[in-house]
Amino acid sequence: IILAVQSLSRGRSAILGYTMPMFSAVLGALFFGNRLPGRAWAGVGAATLGVVLLLWHEITNLSGRPLGVLLALVAASTWALGTQLLRRTKMPVPTLAISFWMTAMTTVVLTVLAVVFEQDRWIAPSPTHWGSIVFNAVLVFGFAHAAWFYLARSLPPVASTLSVMLIPVVGVFSGSLVLGEVLHWQDWAAVVLMVVSIAAVLWPARQPT
Secondary structure, three states, rough: OHHHOOOOOHHHHHHOOHHHHHHHHHHHHHHOOOOOOHHHHHHHHHHHHHHHHHOOHHHHHHOOOOOHHHHHHHHHHHHHHHHHHHHHHHOOOOOHHHHHHHHHHHHHHHHHHHHHHHHHEEEOOOOOHHHHHHHHHHHHHHHHHHHHHHHHOOHHHHHHHOOOOOOHHHHHHHHHHHHOOOOOHHHHHHHHHHHHHHHHOOOOOOOOO
């Protein structure tokens, strides 16, 4: 997704990354024997339509950057596969320990790649850069990853994946508040669809009488 951001807008590459629940549902049904109820597939369909609406005004731009789109979709499918595997791998290890070691391993890999491919573009971080680094290190790679691993281990894959679908919505509306981006009816419709998709999966099933 880091490579995709370089050729796509940040917001739209993030939205493409959140096609992950669709990949998770398909992978689970095809390779892991998940038998999803009808309302779960309805939730996946609503989330898919919501993503399309969020990308409505970027379709032309995306069609001119096929490599960026492909990289974002590969990232989403890889995330979906990892979620399916994490749910099924039984490890007597606390969630925080898993989060720590995954983040530590990722740090090593990204450091090596940065040295090999981007050393000529290194610059001294400004105070603003340091603020962004600390924010991402503590809240994104610290708290958010730990929370995500907890959800992935404790909820069924389709429930944990669809529960993150409000994140791209928050991103779009944050862009409106912070950057002055104009919202369209498609954005508001996408919010409704995301709420419907989450409710379809997480709302308790009616108990038989």
